[in-house]
Amino acid sequence: xxxxxxxxxxxxxxxxxxxxxxQHPSTHGVFRMIATLDGETVVKLKPVMGYMHRNHEKxxxxxxxxxxxxxxxxxxxxxxxxxxxxxxxxxxxxAGLQASERGExxxxxxxxxxxxxxxxxxxxxxxxxxxxxxxxxxYAFREREKILDLFEAASGSRMMCNYxxxxxxxxxxxxxxxxxxxxxxxNYPRFLDEFEKLLTKNEIxxxxxxxxxxxxxxxxxxxxxxxxxxxxxxxxxxxxxxxxYSLYPKFSFKVPLGTVGDVYDRYYxxxxxxxxSLKILQQALKEIPGGPAISPKGQAxxxxxxxxxxxxGAEAYGRVEAPKGxxxxxxxxxxxxQPYRYHIRAPSFINLTxxxxxxxxxxxxxxxxxxxxxxxxxxEVDIRVESGEIVGKSLVTYMVLQPRAELAKA
Amino acid sequence: xxxxxxxxxxxxxxxxxxxxxxxxAGWLIVAPNDLVAVCRCLKESERFSLDYLANLTAVDYLPExxxxxxxxxxxxxxxAGRMDVVYHLYSMAKKxxxxxxxxxxxRAHPVVASVTPIWRGAEFQEREVYDLFGVTFEGHPDLRRxxxxxxxxxxxxxxxxxxxxxxxxxxxxx
Numbered sequence: 001x002x003x004x005x006x007x008x009x010x011x012x013x014x015x016x017x018x019x020x021x022x023q024h025p026s027t028h029g030v031f032r033m034i035a036t037l038d039g040e041t042v043v044k045l046k047p048v049m050g051y052m053h054r055n056h057e058k059x060x061x062x063x064x065x066x067x068x069x070x071x072x073x074x075x076x077x078x079x080x081x082x083x084x085x086x087x088x089x090x091x092x093x094x095a096g097l098q099a100s101e102r103g104e105x106x107x108x109x110x111x112x113x114x115x116x117x118x119x120x121x122x123x124x125x126x127x128x129x130x131x132x133x134x135x136x137x138x139y140a141f142r143e144r145e146k147i148l149d150l151f152e153a154a155s156g157s158r159m160m161c162n163y164x165x166x167x168x169x170x171x172x173x174x175x176x177x178x179x180x181x182x183x184x185x186x187n188y189p190r191f192l193d194e195f196e197k198l199l200t201k202n203e204i205x206x207x208x209x210x211x212x213x214x215x216x217x218x219x220x221x222x223x224x225x226x227x228x229x230x231x232x233x234x235x236x237x238x239x240x241x242x243x244x245y246s247l248y249p250k251f252s253f254k255v256p257l258g259t260v261g262d263v264y265d266r267y268y269x270x271x272x273x274x275x276x277s278l279k280i281l282q283q284a285l286k287e288i289p290g291g292p293a294i295s296p297k298g299q300a301x302x303x304x305x306x307x308x309x310x311x312x313g314a315e316a317y318g319r320v321e322a323p324k325g326x327x328x329x330x331x332x333x334x335x336x337x338q339p340y341r342y343h344i345r346a347p348s349f350i351n352l353t354x355x356x357x358x359x360x361x362x363x364x365x366x367x368x369x370x371x372x373x374x375x376x377x378x379x380e381v382d383i384r385v386e387s388g389e390i391v392g393k394s395l396v397t398y399m400v401l402q403p404r405a406e407l408a409k410a
Numbered sequence: 411x412x413x414x415x416x417x418x419x420x421x422x423x424x425x426x427x428x429x430x431x432x433x434x435a436g437w438l439i440v441a442p443n444d445l446v447a448v449c450r451c452l453k454e455s456e457r458f459s460l461d462y463l464a465n466l467t468a469v470d471y472l473p474e475x476x477x478x479x480x481x482x483x484x485x486x487x488x489x490a491g492r493m494d495v496v497y498h499l500y501s502m503a504k505k506x507x508x509x510x511x512x513x514x515x516x517r518a519h520p521v522v523a524s525v526t527p528i529w530r531g532a533e534f535q536e537r538e539v540y541d542l543f544g545v546t547f548e549g550h551p552d553l554r555r556x557x558x559x560x561x562x563x564x565x566x567x568x569x570x571x572x573x574x575x576x577x578x579x580x581x582x583x584x
Contacts (some may be wrong), residue, residue: 003489040451049556049557050555050557050558050559053558055556055566055567056558056565057542057567058566058571058573128485219530221461221462221502221503222461222529222530222531223462223529223530223531223533224462224464224529224531224532225531235464235502237502237505240503290481313435315435316497317508317510319464319466326464328464328465328497328498330465330467330498332469334475341467341469341470343465343467345464345465345467349534349538350531350534350535353530353531353533353534354530354533369510382557
C-alpha cells in the first residue's frame with residue numbers, strides 16, 4: 001500500500017506589524033501607533049508621538065508669564081479655558097495673588113462649560129470611532145457650538161479663548177451673557193437625555209464597549225492616570241474635591257465613579273460628569289455676585305506683564321481638574337519677568353502610558369475605540385498647593401454607576 | 411493628614427537608617443543613591459501611601475542661575491551648574507499631598523535611578539526628561555526619545571541649547 005500523502009495545506013501564521021497614523025482620522029490628530037497583530041488580535045502596541053511637538057516649554061521660557069497664556073490655549077485646544085485656569089492658579093501660587101470673587105465665579109462657569117464641551121465632543125468622536133460616522137458627532141457638535149458662541153461672546157474667540165488671568169478673568173462678560181448661559185444650561189439636560197436615549201442602552205454600543213479595554217484600579221493609580229478615565233476604574237479622586245481650589249468647595253456636586261473600568265464606564269462616567277457640571281453651573285450662575293472681574297493686583301500683572309517679577313528661586317506647582325485629568329503647571333522663577341522653568345504636566349500625555357496594556361488581546365478595531373475612550377488631544381500629548389484640607393471624609397461625596405443589571409432592566 | 415515636611419524628614423530618617431535628607435524651602439532633597447529607597451518607603455508605608463506620582467520633571471541650572479541659598483550646600487557643583495530632577499507625590503488612597511522631592515545631579519553626567527518600577531506613571535515622564543534634558547534613568551524599561559526624533563542631537567530644554575530661530579522669541583534682557 002502506498003503511503004498516504006497529506007494534501008491538506010499546513011496553516012502557518014505569522015504576526016503582522018501594522019502602522020496606524022500619524023495621518024489617520026481614528027488617531028485624533030497626528031498620533032501614531034505601531035500595532036503587532038496576530039490575525040486581528042493586538043499582541044503588541046507601541047505609541048509614537050511628537051509629530052506636533054513644538055517645545056511649548058522652551059517657548060514659555062522666552063515669554064513673560066502672561067505671554068504664556070495664548071500658548072496654553074493650543075495645548076488641549078478643546079479646553080482652552082481650563083488650560084488658562086491651570087496656569088493662572090500656578091501663577092497665583094507663585095506670587096501669592098488672590099482672585100476677585102466675581103472672577104472666581106466666572107472661572108468656575110467657564111471651566112464647567114469647557115467640561116461640557118469636551119465630554120460632549122469626545123462622546124461624539126467615540127461613536128465615530130465605532131463606525132457611526134457623522135450623525136452622533138454632529139448632534140454633539142450642535143450643542144458644543146452653542147457653548148462656543150458663549151466663549152466667543154466673552155473672550156472674542158471660539159476655541160483660543162485666552163480668557164483667564166491671574167487674579168480673575170481678562171474682562172467681564174458682556175451684558176445678557178449670563179442670561180444666555182442660564183438658558184443653555186437649562187436646556188442642556190434635554191440634549192443629554194436625547195443623546196443618552198441614542199447611546200446608553202444602544203445594543204451596538206454596549207456590545208462594542210463593555211469589557212473592552214478594562215483598566216484595573218491598581219494599574220490606574222500606579223500609572224498616574226487621572227480624570228474620567230481614573231474614575232471609571234472606580235478610584236474616587238477628583239482634584240476639584242481633593243484640593244478644593246477656586247470655589248469648588250462651595251458647590252454641591254458628586255463625583256461619578258465606574259465599577260468595571262471598561263470603555264463603556266469611561267463613556268458613562270463622562271455623561272454623568274456632564275450632569276454634575278450642570279449642577280455646578282446652575283449654582284454658580286444663580287449666585288454670581290457683582291464687582292470687578294479681576295482683582296487690582298491681577299489687573300496690574302495682566303496689563304504690565306514685564307513688571308511682574310516673582311522672587312528669585314520661587315517655585316510653584318498648580319494643578320486643576322481639567323476635563324481630561326490633572327493638568328499641572330510647574331513654574332520656577334529667577335526673579336526676571338520670564339519663567340526660568342515652565343513645565344506642563346499634561347493629562348493626555350500621561351494617560352497614554354497604559355494604552356498598550358488596554359489594547360493587548362483585543363481586536364484591532366477595539367484598539368481604535370480604546371484610544372478614543374482615553375480622550376487625547378495631540379496639542380497636549382506633544383508638548384510636549386497647598387492642597388485643600390480634607391475635613392473628615394465629608395468633602396468627598398461620590399456615587400457609583402447604576403449596576404449593569406438594573407440598567408438593562410430600566 | 412500628612413505631617414509637615416520637617417516631621418516627614420525625621421520619620422523617613424528613622425525608617426531608613428543611613429539615609430540623610432536635607433530640607434530646602436519645603437522640598438526634601440534626596441541623595442541620588444537613596445532615591446529608590448525613599449520613594450519605595452513613601453509609597454509602601456501605611457502612613458504615607460503616596461501611591462500617585464503626579465509630576466516628574468527636571469530643572470537645568472547653569473552656574474550663574476544657581477539659587478543663592480543653596481550655593482553653599484552644593485559647593486563644588488556650583489562651578490559646573492546643576493540638574494535637578496523634581497518629583498511631586500500625592501496619595502490617591504489618603505487624598506493628601508504633595509510631597510515634593512528633589513534630586514540634585516551634576517550637569518555634566520546626570521544619572522539617577524528610574525522610579526518607573528515603583529510608579530508606572532513615571533514611564534513617559536522619564537522618557538520626556540531623558541529626551542529634552544539628557545538625564546539618564548537607570549533601570550527604566552524602555553528609555554528612548556519620546557518627543558524628538560531618533561537621531562536628533564542635543565537636548566532642547568537645556569539652558570545652553572541654542573534655538574535656531576532665536577529672533578522669533580522675545581529675548582531675555584541682558
